[in-house]
């Protein structure tokens with residue numbers, strides 16, 4: 001069991017007159033799926049980057065298992081919206097990259113890469129160059145590559161944002177399957193309201209300060225259980241059709257837009 005904590009974190013970028021994120025706290029344990037959502041510019045990526053170790057808090061603390069986060073680490077794998085794969089390498093080589101860095105011998109890393117490719121439903125694609133793959137397939141390669149490091153936490157910034165609607169729905173269930181199998185703690189940023197509800201165990205809403213349009217704060221934390229229902233065997237279609245899902249959708253939209261849409 002691992003714990004990633006952001007404790008009263010504020011971030012002010014160099015030369016900025018205000019904090020991009022003000023006084024944000026969250027706790028991500030193994031097996032949690034936290035979703036950060038909110039309007040554009042309210043600081044979601046900034047907060048994820050603090051967890052990743054790319055950005056240092058100006059005040060407050062970020063910790064993994066009590067140790068301050070000072071830099072990116074293999075315990076926290078990051079998946080971005082653009083897949084950031086190595087275009088010159090094969091699918092298998094991309095997935096095996098972290099294993100190669102660790103000095104895992106060739107045969108062993110190929111075996112593990114192929115097992116990961118099977119998990120993301122890309123068996124048989126290992127020898128392909130990545131540029132031959134569709135956007136959804138590339139994102140699955142990116143996911144397999146992140147999982148290769150056996151991270152304690154998976155940090156994902158709009159990982160499905162560039163995909164078409166049908167591919168995105170399939171990726172959502174794949175993410176739930178991988179989360180269930182791996183027991184990893186996931187922190188994901190998304191603009192998708194239904195996606196947040198379907199995937200998260202907790203949806204964290206950030207909103208900008210109404211006076212400045214900046215200084216993102218956490219304004220709501222909504223516990224959700226739809227993803228757990230999928231894990232327990234309920235089909236996604238049935239979950240989406242449940243009036244409780246529509247009610248949660250309306251509640252979350254209201255929290256994000258603070259009544260602006262009504």
Ligand SMILES: Nc1ncnc2c1ncn2[C@@H]1O[C@H](COP(=O)(O)OP(=O)(O)OP(=O)(O)O)[C@@H](O)[C@H]1O
Nearest residue numbers: 013014016020039040041042043044045046047214
């Ligand atoms: N490297 C940076 N230097 C200076 N300011 C930055 C930097 N990165 C982000 N900001 C500012 O910090 C604020 C929060 O940005 P951030 O990208 O974290 O928001 P976001 O909620 O992820 O936005 P989006 O949903 O559009 O991706 C914005 O005002 C942005 O302009």
